[in-house]
Amino acid sequence: MSLITFTSDWIIRSLAIGGLAAACVFLCPAAWRSRLRRSVPAVAFVMLLVLPLWKFAPVKIDAPAAVAGLAAAAPSDDWQWLALVWIAGAITCLARLLSGVFAIRSLLGETCAVPGGEWSECLAAAQEMLGIRGRVHLRLAGPGFIPSATGLFRRTILLPDEALHWTVEQRRLVLLHELGHFRRGDLWIHALGRFACALHWFNPFVWALQHQLSLEREYAVDELVVEHGVAPADYATVLWEMAKSATRRPSAAAAYLAMAQRQQGKLEQRVRRILAPARRTSRMAGALDAVVAAGAVALLVFCSACRPAAIASPAGYPVEEIKLRLGANPFPGEAP
Numbered sequence: 239m240s241l242i243t244f245t246s247d248w249i250i251r252s253l254a255i256g257g258l259a260a261a262c263v264f265l266c267p268a269a270w271r272s273r274l275r276r277s278v279p280a281v282a283f284v285m286l287l288v289l290p291l292w293k294f295a296p297v298k299i300d301a302p303a304a305v306a307g308l309a310a311a312a313p314s315d316d317w318q319w320l321a322l323v324w325i326a327g328a329i330t331c332l333a334r335l336l337s338g339v340f341a342i343r344s345l346l347g348e349t350c351a352v353p354g355g356e357w358s359e360c361l362a363a364a365q366e367m368l369g370i371r372g373r374v375h376l377r378l379a380g381p382g383f384i385p386s387a388t389g390l391f392r393r394t395i396l397l398p399d400e401a402l403h404w405t406v407e408q409r410r411l412v413l414l415h416e417l418g419h420f421r422r423g424d425l426w427i428h429a430l431g432r433f434a435c436a437l438h439w440f441n442p443f444v445w446a447l448q449h450q451l452s453l454e455r456e457y458a459v460d461e462l463v464v465e466h467g468v469a470p471a472d473y474a475t476v477l478w479e480m481a482k483s484a485t486r487r488p489s490a491a492a493a494y495l496a497m498a499q500r501q502q503g504k505l506e507q508r509v510r511r512i513l514a515p516a517r518r519t520s521r522m523a524g525a526l527d528a529v530v531a532a533g534a535v536a537l538l539v540f541c542s543a544c545r546p547a548a549i550a551s552p553a554g555y556p557v558e559e560i561k562l563r564l565g566a567n568p569f570p571g572e573a574p
Contacts, residue, residue, distance in 0.1 A: 248289065249324070249440065255285055255542050256443030262534040263450060273531035275454045279447040280427050281535045283434040285542035286444065324440065331436035342388055345396075349377035352397060357409065364413040367466055368421050378402075382485030387416040387495045390425055400483065411468060411476045418459040419495050427451070428495060453504065455495070460512050474512045481505050 259282035263275050357376055365374065375394040379386075383398040395416045401409070419425060431448040438444045460477075464470050 249320070251289060251542070252286060252438050252441050253443065255282060255289070255538065256438070256441045256447065258541055259538055260443040260446055262538070263447065266530065266534075273528060274534055275450060276458060277531050278534050278538065279431070279451040281538055282444075282447055283427075283430045285538060286434045286438055287430070289542065327439045328437055331439045335432060335436050345379065346377065346388075346394065349379045349396065352376040352378055352401070354402075356406075360406065360409045361413055364410060364417055368414065368417050368462075370417055370421055374417065374420065382483065384484035385412050385416060385480055387419040387425065390429065393420050398484070407472065408476055408479075411463065411473055412480065414463045414466065414468065415459055415477075416495075418462045419455075421462070422455075422458065424455050424459070424495060428455070456504075456508060457511060460508060464512065470512045474509045477512070478505070478509060 259278050262278050266274050361374060361376060365371070372393070375389075375392065377394055377396055378399050378401070379396040381399045383396060385398070385401075386396045388394050388396060395413065397412070401412075404412075431451060435444050435448050460473070463473055
């Protein structure tokens with residue numbers, strides 16, 4: 239497969255997969271999209287990252303040559319420039335991604351362990367409550383730092399220096415929130431999404447899915463904390479205080495998850511959801527939600543493996559005929 243064909247196939251199928259996933263997330267009725275908004279974007283990221291591997295065993299679908307032969311019919315110079323632009327954009331985004339990872343590593347080198355056995359006891363109790371095994375590190379990252387979770391392999395919770403003066407309840411709520419991200423594997427999904435955005439930087443659907451998934455991730459963790467016996471009012475208060483007192487946060491968006499950020503009304507929306515009366519979901523509604531999410535994921539996986547196979551169009555024009563017609567002089571009576 240030539241670079242021109244690969245690039246055109248990559249771009250067209252990326253837009254198709256991203257558009258399908260975005261349609262499933264944003265157009266589905268609100269009562270059915272709880273699992274959709276959390277599962278479909280993650281699956282879409284995986285499909286987009288393994289997209290080049292599908293060329294070895296694609297599911298060919300008959301399509302008119304006017305659709306399947308777009309890459310062949312277009313001038314090769316256009317696709318060459320397009321390939322170069324995509325490569326340049328991907329390198330730029332990946333460089334920013336790597337710089338963020340190195341920034342976090344540098345930040346971790348400047349932190350210090352949280353002293354005292356009270357924090358260790360509180361952390362052990364929170365881990366037991368959420369069923370999290372293994373070691374989780376607690377580090378002080380300086381004054382005014384927003385509580386954050388980081389580390390794919392070395393799980394670490396970053397705390398501000400002011401955490402040494404928190405109450406027992408504040409410690410417990412903050413630890414439950416950050417540990418909730420580790421329990422759900424949010425850091426892995428977040429890194430996956432950022433990597434997909436770097437490779438598919440030209441695709442607006444991918445960025446929209448990443449943005450929506452970041453919102454749903456925080457909603458899910460908030461629900462997880464409240465479900466474990468935390469009073470919604472107390473949790474919302476701590477969340478607001480953490481965001482209000484934070485004056486600095488890491489610059490590496492791909493390598494950490496902050497507890498709360500005062501951005502474009504997101505914090506206010508989270509607080510409203512936390513304080514809203516709990517809605518009981520019937521078993522029928524929950525089953526329907528699961529079926530719709532599973533169907534959307536299956537459709538997404540199938541469509542990502544499909545590629546149109548060039549055949550003659552209904553009018554009987556093969557790809558070569560289309561190329562000749564596109565390159566013909568539209569005014570045959572005049573000199574080209």
